[in-house]
Structure formats: C-alpha cells, structure tokens
Amino acid sequence: MGYTLDFSVVWDHMPALLWGCLGTLGLALAGMSLALVIGIFGVFARGSHIAWLRRLVIAFIEITRNTPFLVQIFFLYFALPSLGLKLNPTVTAIIALGINGGAYSIEIIRGGVQSIHKGQVEAGLALGLHKGEVFRLIVLKPALRAIYPSLTGQFIMLTLTSSICTSIAAYELTSVAQRIDSDTFRSFEVYFTVTLMYLAISWMLMSAFALISRQYFNYPTR
Amino acid sequence: MTNDSTSSVATEQPLILMEAVEKWYGDFQALKSVNLSVRKGEKIVLCGPSGSGKSTLIRCINHLEAYQKGRIVVDGVSVTDNHKAIDIVRQEVGMVFQSFNLFPHMTVLQNCMLAPIRVRGTSKSEAEATARRYLDRVHIGNQADKYPAQLSGGQQQRVAIARALCMQPKVMLFDEPTSALDPEMVKEVLDTMIGLAQDGMTMICVTHEMGFARQVADRVIFMADGQILEEAHPEIFFKSPQHPRAKQFLGEILAHH
Numbered sequence: 390m391g392y393t394l395d396f397s398v399v400w401d402h403m404p405a406l407l408w409g410c411l412g413t414l415g416l417a418l419a420g421m422s423l424a425l426v427i428g429i430f431g432v433f434a435r436g437s438h439i440a441w442l443r444r445l446v447i448a449f450i451e452i453t454r455n456t457p458f459l460v461q462i463f464f465l466y467f468a469l470p471s472l473g474l475k476l477n478p479t480v481t482a483i484i485a486l487g488i489n490g491g492a493y494s495i496e497i498i499r500g501g502v503q504s505i506h507k508g509q510v511e512a513g514l515a516l517g518l519h520k521g522e523v524f525r526l527i528v529l530k531p532a533l534r535a536i537y538p539s540l541t542g543q544f545i546m547l548t549l550t551s552s553i554c555t556s557i558a559a560y561e562l563t564s565v566a567q568r569i570d571s572d573t574f575r576s577f578e579v580y581f582t583v584t585l586m587y588l589a590i591s592w593m594l595m596s597a598f599a600l601i602s603r604q605y606f607n608y609p610t611r
Numbered sequence: 612m613t614n615d616s617t618s619s620v621a622t623e624q625p626l627i628l629m630e631a632v633e634k635w636y637g638d639f640q641a642l643k644s645v646n647l648s649v650r651k652g653e654k655i656v657l658c659g660p661s662g663s664g665k666s667t668l669i670r671c672i673n674h675l676e677a678y679q680k681g682r683i684v685v686d687g688v689s690v691t692d693n694h695k696a697i698d699i700v701r702q703e704v705g706m707v708f709q710s711f712n713l714f715p716h717m718t719v720l721q722n723c724m725l726a727p728i729r730v731r732g733t734s735k736s737e738a739e740a741t742a743r744r745y746l747d748r749v750h751i752g753n754q755a756d757k758y759p760a761q762l763s764g765g766q767q768q769r770v771a772i773a774r775a776l777c778m779q780p781k782v783m784l785f786d787e788p789t790s791a792l793d794p795e796m797v798k799e800v801l802d803t804m805i806g807l808a809q810d811g812m813t814m815i816c817v818t819h820e821m822g823f824a825r826q827v828a829d830r831v832i833f834m835a836d837g838q839i840l841e842e843a844h845p846e847i848f849f850k851s852p853q854h855p856r857a858k859q860f861l862g863e864i865l866a867h868h
Binding site for chain 2: 518
C-alpha cells in the first residue's frame with residue numbers, strides 16, 4: 390500500500406487535541422446537566438393533572454426521539470436565527486445535547502419513578518407532605534438509583550453524540566481532529582488517536598458515574 | 612377561640628365523623644352509606660372479609676382516597692377536595708401501613724424527622740429530640756442511624772409507628788399493620804399499639820388480630836360489601852355476633868386460631 394504511519398503529526402498537535410478533549414468533556418457535562426434537569430422536570434410534568442402540559446411533554450419526547458440529532462442541531466443553529474434567535478455554536482450544542490438527552494432521560498427516569506412502590510407516595514402524603522415534596526424528597530432518589538445504569542449509559546451516548554456538534558463548528562474533539570486532518574492529510578493517525586481519546590473519555594466518565602453512585606446511593610437495599 | 616372553650620367542646624364533638632359516605636371505583640361501589648363517629652380517646656377495630664371496604668374507609672379519612680357522597684369531618688375540619696383542608700387533616704391524622712413504607716434512602720432517624728421539619732416547620736434539633744423520644748418509646752432508639760433495609764419487619768413497623776407519632780397526631784389509623792409480618796414479629800408490633808392505646812391515643816385499626824381487639828377496642832366494627840353491618844363492644848361482638856355475615860366471618864377467622 391505504501392502508506393507509512395507517522396504519528397509525529399499527532400504528537401505535534403497533541404495540545405490542540407487535548408483541548409479538544411476538554412471541549413468535548415465540557416459540552417458533555419453541560420449537556421448532561423441540562424438533560425438531567427429536563428428529565429426530572431419532564432417526568433413531573435408528564436405525570437401532571439394538567440392535560441395540556443402532559444401532552445406537551447409527550448409531543449416533545451416524540452418529536453425529539455423520532456428526528457435526527459443532526460437536523461435538530463441544524464434547526465437550532467440555522468433555522469432559529471430566521472426567527473431572530475441567534476446563538477453561538479457552543480451554546481447551541483449544549484442546548485441541542487440537553488434537549489436530545491433530556492427527551493430520552495424523561496422516559497428512562499419515568500421508568501424509575503414507576504418502579505417505586507405507590508405506598509412510598511402514600512406514606513409521604515399521609516405525613517402531610519405535598520405532591521412536589523413527595524416527588525423530590527421521597528421518590529426521586531430511589532427512582533434514580535433504580536435506573537442509574539440506563540441513565541448513565543444514555544449520558545455516555547450523549548457524550549459521543551457531541552461529535553455531531555462539529556457540524557456547526559462547535560469546539561470539541563472531532564472538529565479539532567477534522568481541522569488537523571485537513572491540514573496534514575494524516576487521516577489514519579489522527580482518527581486512530583481520536584478514537585482512543587473518545588474511549589478514554591467514556592471510561593473516565595464511567596468511573597466518575599460509579600464513584601457518584603457509591604457516594605450518593607450509599608444506602609442498603611435488602 | 613381560646614384553648615379552654617375549645618377543649619370542653621372537643622370532648623363532646625366526635626373527633627372523626629363520617630356521615631352517609633359513599634365511594635365508587637367506576638361502577639363498583641366500595642363504600643355504601645357509611646356512618647361512623649369516633650370520640651377522642653376511643654379505640655376502634657375494623658374487621659371484615661377482604662374487599663369489604665375497611666381499608667378504603669380509613670383511607671378516606673385522610674383523603675388518600677376521594678369519596679363521592681356524604682361528609683367526613685376530622686376534628687372540626689371537613690375533608691373535601693380542598694387542598695387546605697386536606698393539609699390540615701393529614702397533619703392531625705397519623706397512618707401506619709401494611710407494608711411499612713419507610714423511606715429506604717433515609718435513616719430511621721431521618722424518616723422520623725422529615726415530616727415534622729417539612730410540614731410542621733419544627734427546628735432540626737427539636738425534631739431530632741422528638742424522634743429519639745418516640746423511637747425509644749417503641750424500643751428502637753438504638754437503631755436510629757440504621758437504614759430501613761437493615762431492620763426486621765417488626766422493627767420497621769415500629770419505626771413506622773414512631774414516624775407517624777412524631778407529627779403528634781390526634782388520631783392514628785392502622786391499615787392491617789401486622790399482616791405483612793412474620794408471625795414471631797406480630798407481638799412486638801401489637802404490644803407497641805397496646806401501649807399507645809393505654810396512653811389514650813384515638814385509634815382506628817383495620818386488623819384481624821382478634822386478641823388485640825378484645826384487649827383494647829372500645830368498639831368492634833364489622834364490615835362486608837362496603838357496609839357497616841355490625842358495631843358492638845368486643846365482648847358482645849365475639850360472644851354473640853348478630854349478623855349472619857359476622858357469624859360466618861368469625862367462624863372462619865377463629866377456626867385458624
């Protein structure tokens with residue numbers, strides 16, 4: 390084939406690549422936080438007595454889960470400015486990741502909430518707590534514990550999906566890699582390294598999730 | 612209103628009053644014109660075959676279940692769909708469930724402190740002192756820092772009783788509190804309930820523990836098919852039940868003992 394591997398290119402661009410990793414990590418963490426907030430409020434709203442709110446949440450989930458992420462992010466970045474709402478790439482990326490991850494999180498967290506025995510809710514209500522307090526103080530933590538593996542799996546997915554944000558030139562690992570590649574034509578070396586870097590980011594996050602789980606869900610069950 | 616004027620009235624007016632209460636689940640009528648009046652300090656045992664509406668009845672009192680017709684008044688407050696009324700009533704009515712329903716992510720102590728702090732606005736230190744006092748009273752004070760999953764069923768149910776007492780309710784409702792327990796743990800929970808009864812707590816207990824009924828109940832109420840069919844002092848009820856359904860029920864229950 391006559392192609393000689395030359396990783397010195399990668400080495401020369403290592404600072405940029407590492408900054409790219411940080412960019413990805415930043416987008417991912419901000420996106421996860423937004424997704425978690427949307428997920429929790431979404432579950433509460435989806436169980437609301439108010440019919441239009443419930444329908445709104447269901448519509449949001451359906452639309453988000455049944456359309457491509459690339460189209461969603463293009464819509465936010467290129468279509469919304471026509472309505473006078475112009476956001477910078479990073480903010481757009483975070484919102485897009487948060488909305489997309491949030492839609493999936495609602496359904497995941499809802500599964501967790503439904504797994505909680507209804508006696509827990511009744512005990513809270515009987516003690517005089519309001520519905521919102523019961524959800525926040527009694528239901529939420531055991532519910533999150535029940536679905537923690539699925540939720541964190543979704544968050545890893547969100548992290549990898551952040552590579553699509555390269556399409557609006559958000560600052561993250563894949564966009565850095567594309568730039569180095571087009572400058573050096575060392576595609577194999579660059580994307581091989583970037584693959585390893587994504588793997589490392591995922592592993593780091595998984596370790597962090599495991600640590601959080603040990604700290605936050607430290608109560609025994611049976 | 613001053614305390615003096617209300618307390619003299621309160622002893623006369625019933626603490627819980629149910630008038631012609633009717634409840635449906637869709638087409639199924641769970642309660643049929645239920646009338647019940649409970650005075651302060653009275654102990655009522657509710658019994659009857661499963662599906663007779665006993666649990667539904669007491670769950671209407673603190674509005675865990677809505678009812679469609681009639682009237683329920685708890686300590687002068689009408690239990691309606693009104694949120695304020697429900698809030699007031701739930702503060703005054705403690706409830707113990709068949710399945711304990713302790714919060715698994717909180718320690719025993721935290722379980723007991725949650726509602727007084729959140730609902731009554733009690734300070735943390737005062738809530739803790741109250742919690743420890745009631746935990747001692749149900750003989751479980753040394754387990755205060757454990758989590759529910761680390762306790763036996765009987766211990767969990769005693770914590771649940773302490774948790775309800777920490778709100779210093781005027782009435783305690785018990786919904787088959789010993790039905791989910793292993794036989795060797797029934798006694799410790801019943802003993803706790805007997806102690807509570809002796810201290811003068813107003814209690815409505817849904818239970819099949821007829822020994823308990825004999826010992827503490829002022830009245831036994833027998834229900835079947837959503838109706839109160841018989842209401843009598845335990846001695847009279849157990850010796851000479853009037854209604855055929857009550858006779859049949861007692862025959863079945865006592866055959867197992």
